[in-house]
Amino acid sequence: MTSSQQEATPIIRANKMNKFFGVFHALKDIDLTVARGETVVLCGPSGSGKSTLIRCLNALENHQKGELEVAGVQLTGKRREIDMVRRKTGMVFQSFNLFPHMTVLENCMIAQMRVKKTSKEDARKVAERFLARVHIPEQAGKYPAQLSGGQQQRVAIARALCMSPEVMLFDEPTSALDPEMVREVLETMVELAREGSTMICVTHEMNFARKVANKVVFMDQGSILEIAKPDDFFTNPQHERAKEFLAQILH
């Protein structure tokens, strides 16, 4: 009973949420519900607002109208709420944003020690575990500048994972990787999904979507045009714009 109830509580709930950059209307009436344990893939053309949406979920941007609740916290712009949401979510950026002055290991340890007050030894153990999981345990002592783009991206993923967030947000986590690495990183993500982590992922890896996503969200020009199960979305998209888009990807 309790467990099913918990599953029933959505971990993310957006209700007519709007976001403006000055006069530019970047997100329009976003309605989105994500249940605990779900994997959601976000796709759509360039400039459609995918990054902006995912940044709102992590409270890196404030929305201006409508409601947004993440991991049980209603976001109204208050400092405390924002802090709470950021602790409960993890983010992997399109451009990595690793800390250049820290080794890979330190990159993965700092937030554990400062935010979760984990001891140094424990933080190190956790960091090493997740570095192994993304297949770069041997790079722990290097600085980001000494790694290939692909390796850097994997450090960014490990760094977020170390905080064991309730929701993981990925912004094109594989765009800088070569095809071999894409596969390995996606496999890590598949494992995460299977373990029941909640994940929201901006990606155009349609095979990944097909394999693990519970739903696909299609955006265009700041609006969500379609939310569907992957099979339905790929075989039978409802919206004209989605059809066009898929025609291009799937050739």
Add this chain to the structure above:
Amino acid sequence: MTSSQQEATPIIRANKMNKFFGVFHALKDIDLTVARGETVVLCGPSGSGKSTLIRCLNALENHQKGELEVAGVQLTGKRREIDMVRRKTGMVFQSFNLFPHMTVLENCMIAQMRVKKTSKEDARKVAERFLARVHIPEQAGKYPAQLSGGQQQRVAIARALCMSPEVMLFDEPTSALDPEMVREVLETMVELAREGSTMICVTHEMNFARKVANKVVFMDQGSILEIAKPDDFFTNPQHERAKEFLAQILH
């Protein structure tokens, strides 16, 4: 007669070329001939030396042993040769390298005005034409920091195209683009290829390779393992490593 002779003259000819970073042997005995008008796709796993090779072709790196001739210029490290080669080649970087203090338009105009001594008005016209071609004419007045990753990549392509180089070098030009944009940019590149531009492109877009490449070059650990026609390469790779690699990409 003359025209066929010109076509017969390869625009790039590498002969047992080697490149070291300190003690690290980054390129090993590279033999490569590219004829005028050819489109060559370079692929291989991360760290195999693709970027390094393409940077040598643009004289951004010096090779240490063997010969390299680009657009009729034998590169031996002399300043004049290097300048000549850079004028005849255009490059699109993996990390864009846009000039942050100039608008998109200025990014596209500066080299025309300074290197080709084009007048300001003409340079603007050319820049606007190529920006339209990569579908971002409306971003001309913005600064790079105000653009999405995808938009930045397209500016980088337009900037190189503005110089109408004899050889275009692309280093993963579509890695930051969403699938629709990938297609549009690739179409621009296909057009270029059809118009007879010579292109060398690091990419893992196998459909692009199949469609327009005259040959595919497969690299691993600094060596060229295989050079083949796309059809042959995809259906019947000779080398063990290439087979593995293709298995991963093509799932």
Add this chain to the structure above:
Amino acid sequence: MNYLDFGGVFSRMDLLISGAILTMQISLVAMLFALVVATLVAVMQLSSFRVVRFIAVAYIEAIRNTPFIVQLFVIYFGLPAIGLSLEPLPSAVLAMTFYGGAYTSEIIRAGIQSIDRGQVEAGRSLGMSPLDIFRYIIIKPALAAVFPSMVSQFILLLLSSSVVSAISVPELTGIGNDIQGMTLRNMEVYLVIAAMYVGLVALLKGGLTLLERKVFPFKFLRG
């Protein structure tokens, strides 16, 4: 008639050396304090509170745009008027701290502003507090970026210590002037103390360069 004679200077080398040591000591202490003041003021300048920003800017401009000797006099001769009488040495260090702090804070501010926004966002997304973000993510790369300018500034601070002989601190220039008074060998004295200052600067620069390699190893990796 115009010949150089270093005899009178060299025979008083022990005095000069003691002056050089004192110069180095007060300079190092002042640098350390100045760095702390500078960082604090740089942060104040970037604060979102108008008043805090104003205080920081007022301090910087008041110090930067007036002569050091005046600041020194105000601290040494002026403070007794409000009941605070300091000995020459602490007065000198205090004046140098405020003086160096004002210049250095502008440099540090430039460093902080050169840090990519993405860094801050990454810290935020990991749940780190603004203070932690500043302490662990921003300040080190910021200092690394402007380290060469800071070294120049510290050299200038070391050289400006020559002024504190005005309030009877027996540092290198002061001792040099004493010897000139005794021997009237100005050119000789100046050549010798110039060489000694070059030596001090070499020590300082060498030390700071080593420090840079130790504290900012990430600056020395391949691009």
Add this chain to the structure above:
Amino acid sequence: QTTDESLQKIIQRGKLIVGISLSTPPYGMTDANMKPAGFDVAMAKLISRDMGVELEIVDQVSQARIPNLTSGKVDILISSFGVTAERAKTVMYTNSIYVDEQMILAPAQSDMESLKDLVGKRVGVTRSTTNDTLITERAVEGTIIQRFEDDAATNQALFTGKVDAIVSGVAAAIAISKHTDKFDRKFAVRQSPMAIGVRHGEFNLRQWLNTDLLMLWNSGELQAAQKEWLGVVNEELPRF
């Protein structure tokens, strides 16, 4: 000394260039109209008058006065220039133009009678003056000597209680105790002669200056200048 044309050169030029520090009252200073004034200036005027040439005064900071002379930027120095044997290795002196008396100046209520009483006390002095040379030489061990860059700072240190006493020339000491009764002249340490500085080797010029000084003494003009600016008239002046 047939090759020495130092005097002729000045006369031919029609101008005598004298180095004087204008920041050392009452020797070199400015009057209410900011024109050069003081004892050194008065002497320079008398000498150039007798030489029959124009006078040009070059103001100078104390570090620059010797190089100004030795490098030929000025002809002579009349710059509250105390005579010591060590300094004479570098420049030549004329006969004395004034004999100063170095005094210890201290707050009226303090009790000081000899150098012994300065032990443990902070004594201020202007750096690299004859006052400095003197106190450095004579001070009893345990005296704390603090050197300031100019007279204003030295006096200020006394006024603000930063030092317990200062060493000062008699003329300046008189002026200070006229100005305020908080400070007294305690005792004299030594007399020290002052003279005009001339470059090494310029004997003709020095000889003429010595001659002129004698004439000025005999006419009483030298004493008058001493009286006007220093408030003290020497009984006699040492000659060498």
Add this chain to the structure above:
Amino acid sequence: MMFQDFTMAHVYYMLNGLLWTIGLALIALTGGSIAGSVLALMAVSRNKLARRIAKLYIFVVQGTPLLVTLFIAYFGANYVGVDVPPLVAISIAFSFYAAAFLGEIWRGSINSVPMGQSEGSHALGLSRVDSMRFIIIPQAVKIATPPTVGFFVMLIKNTSLASVVSITELTRTSQIVSNATFKPLQVYLLAALFYFLVCFPLTIVSRRLEKRLHKS
């Protein structure tokens, strides 16, 4: 007679000194900037010898107190039989001195522009000079502005050393007045105010400039 009151005559005298200070500042800033640019370009040039020379120069001159440099320029020349007028000595000494510091500041700023930028401009065929002029330097300016202005202000204040070559600029007039009136604190505070009036416009300009640069 000895202790004059601090009167308007003294203030005018100091204002006259202020004029000298402004003139000297102009000389120092122009000479210093020109020499500093040359040195910075040498320090980042591809010529190894030029870089070595620049480095050695910076090392020696940065360490030498300005007073000493000035002393050598003015009096030192007489030791080899050349008479240098005060203003020439000032121009030489200040240019040499400023070159070392500005050269070092500007070198550091140029080197802090990411490698990718020069690669980007080289790939477009821009010459080294053009790449410097249009790509690298405009970006380096941003990080160079605060320390440069800081140094300029310092340089202006350092013109006080000109009193060594018998120029009665602001600091020297203050010394003379303070010794005549025995009111050093008041006199020097007034001098400080004058210096502030000369230096402050420079900082205002720099803050404006920075704001504009940060917009892009």
